[in-house]
Amino acid sequence: MNTTHQTPHETADLIYRNATIYTVNTESPWAEAIAIRGNKILAVGDGESILAYQGETTKVINLNGAFVMPGIHDMHCHPDWALAGEFSYYQHWPQFPQSVKEMEDKLLALDKELPEDDWIYAGPINPFAFQQEGLGMDCHWLDKLLPHRKIALIDGGHHTLLTNSTTLTLAGITEDSLDPSNGCIIRFEDGKPNGLFQEGAQTLIKAVMPEIPVKDFMGMFAKGAKLLHAQGITSAKFLHLNTPRLTALRELDRQQRLNLKIEASISWKDDVVCVPDRWELMAGKRFEFMSDHINANSVKFYLDGIPPNRTTFEKSQFNLGGTLPRIKGNKFEVHDHRDHDHAAMSEHSSCCLSGGFGVVNFTFAELCVMVEDMDRRGIRVVAHAIGDQAAHWYVSAVERARKINGNQGPRHQIAHSNSILNKDIKRARDANMIIEFSPQMWWPSQITAALWRLYDKEKADRYWPFREAEDENAFYCFGSDWPVHGLQWWNAIEAMVTRRNPNKDPEFDYSMGENMGLSIEEAIRALTIRGAYAMNNEDRTGSLEAGKDADFIVLNHNLLEIAQDEIHSTQVLRTIFEGAEVYNQKDHQ
Structure with missing residues (x-):
């Protein structure tokens, strides 16, 4: 077991010892102790060598063999939606x-x-x-x-x-x-x-409803952060924001009441919230909300809708609602349903080059020039794309932006990615895009059974194809989409591996797609270092290494040793954010 550190003579403020530490560092995956100075990891290694960093004022905490891993990254959530009923x-x-x-x-x-x-x-x-x-x-x-x-x-x-x-x-x-x-x-x-x-x-x-005050948003985000900490979350993307929400986040961060690394994604085209100062934000006003913990260089929009409304944008017709129109742009009929490579087409060709079924909220020309503009500005674009055709369009638009602006632009994100095709997983990988899987529903249940009926079996079995993303070495991550389907990370992590109902419901005792699950090691990497990559923070967090921020969680059992169908019973004992304990289970018993 190796020990990594900066210099052998520094003294730690804090040492966690007698632990089973899964570092997610491929060069040194296991350790017994971790030394912290300020908000950084000073060293990670075996117990004896780490105790060499102990000084007169060093606090030493014995974890009694508990399992430690990097903090989880929730790459899609809406705490303001979840808690609006309590604070507005x-x-x-x-x-x-x-x-x-x-x-x-x-x-x-x-x-x-x-x-x-x-x-x-x-x-x-x-x-x-x-x-x-x-x-x-x-x-x-x-x-x-x-x-x-x-x-x-x-x-x-x-x-x-x-x-x-x-x-x-x-x-x-x-x-x-x-x-x-x-x-x-x-x-x-x-x-x-x-x-x-x-x-x-x-x-x-x-637009004609009363505005919610900033103080109410502060209440939502402050409590939301605490609920996320209890799940083991240390980094998150908050989506569909506007200036009052950004102001609330900035003030909480100033008051040290947030204790999360946040990517704050501004709502584009007033999809959910009104953003009357959108272009001021794009021109530079967003920089006012940036800090060591908040990155507001991101926009989010709905490219298509949701399956229950049959408004997702699909290559093939739904099994229900046979009268849905084929569309071009926003609710226009399409006559050419052939599959073309949009990236090779001119922006004036619009979206009629490849039809689909359902609803899409952009013309292809609009999507292309918008993504190109944001890419040039260095702003990440997060596109809600549930349908396979929506994902196909979005990847095509990013490919086009890469050809025009070069390959060094932001890591644009496909949100949800429920039915992204394998060929588009590969194209997204090659365009350095992030494939985000959410909401936490990738197991048989009453809800997913209803969704499956909308599609043929082959398409239904591939829903949330994260096994394919792993096999294709794509850049992928996970989000809760809280509160759309609750905040239940440990159920979701079990189902990432088993693709089965973690509640053992006998009515849904089958697998959601054969051979579509991940190994627990792959799931942990997706939740940690892959999530950090999705936030451009991989050099700062996502694994436990000297010099990185001390963001980690302490669990009640070793995820790599317990049975797969017991993962849902995992309990977070402590959450550490930048060296400070922000959650302790004992305080909530």
Whole structure:
């Protein structure tokens, strides 16, 4: 067992000893102790040699054989969405409503509770309940229930907003209103808006809603950081942000209440939140929010939608909803469905060179010039791309940007990557792109079973193909997409390996795709050093080596020794961020 250190005569502030340390350093993967000075790792190695760094004031902590590994990187999460119900006027329903009647009861209770001039902003609504009961999920339903109340209801993934006629009038939405380029105003057959707004069209309503104060966002992010620490997270990407949210993060960091390495990704095209100062941020205002812990050099957008709405952008038709149009750009019909290499085409060819099914929120020309511009500015682009055709388009746009700007640009990120094709995994690798897999749902369950029915078996078995990404030596990482599907990292890590339901549900006792899992060593690397690479922090964190930041976690058992189907029972005992303990399980018992 080797010991790595900077100089043999430095004294440590802190030593953790008698541990089983998995360093994720290929040259020296195992150690027994770690010495810390300030926020940096001074040395990692065997117990005897590390104790040589002990001085008169050094604090020594005996971990009694506990397993230690680098901190986890959550490369896709939304703490402000998760905690808005606790810190703002958003009314979060913690129990997903199972019927339309249950939603009606909740709304009527809010109507009695709140002053009549207040907004009802609530969710998540359950669109499946309307389908199952044969009821229209539209403004007519809300008009009968709460005709005079200003109201906005959202789904759990923040892809759909529902409102009533009073709010449509307040927002100035009529049958003459045009769809934004990145979303859709759903309409009745006569062309009048039916109260549903998908993707970026949501912000047509949010623009007239009360702004949430910065102090409320501070509450969301501060508590969110603590919840992430409890899961073993030391680095994360927070997505779909605007200036109030960036301001909240900056102030928390100044107050040392964040204790995370954060990539703060600005919402592009008002997909979820309104960003009226977008071009000021792009021109340089974003630099005001940068620190040692916050990087705001990133933008995020929805390239396509979500499977339950059948608005993902796919190469082949869904099994359900056979009337969905083939599209070009935003809801235009495509007649040529051949598969072409977009990167070789001119920007004026647009997206009609390769058709698809579902919804896409850009024309191919717009996508290409936007990515080229951001790439030239050094801004990472994170594109929500669930459908295989959406991922194909995005990789093509980045390839084109690389040809124009050179290969040294940002590591652009494909978000979700549910059904990315193998050929596009290879192309993304060659374009130095990050393939991010989320949300944490890659195991058989009621939700994934419903998704599978949308696709043929071959496509369903490949859903979240991280085995292929590993085999192709692609740059990939994982995200929770919290709160879209909870914050359950240890269930997710088990399923990265087994592709089976970690809760042992007998109804879903089968594998999600054969031979698609990772080894536990591969999963740990994806969560640590690969995550650091996705944040351009691989020289700073992601493995336990001398000179790197002291970001690591202490667990209750050795992940490389326990049975695969016991990984979900893992408990985080301590989380250390830059040498400081930010979570201790004993404080929460």
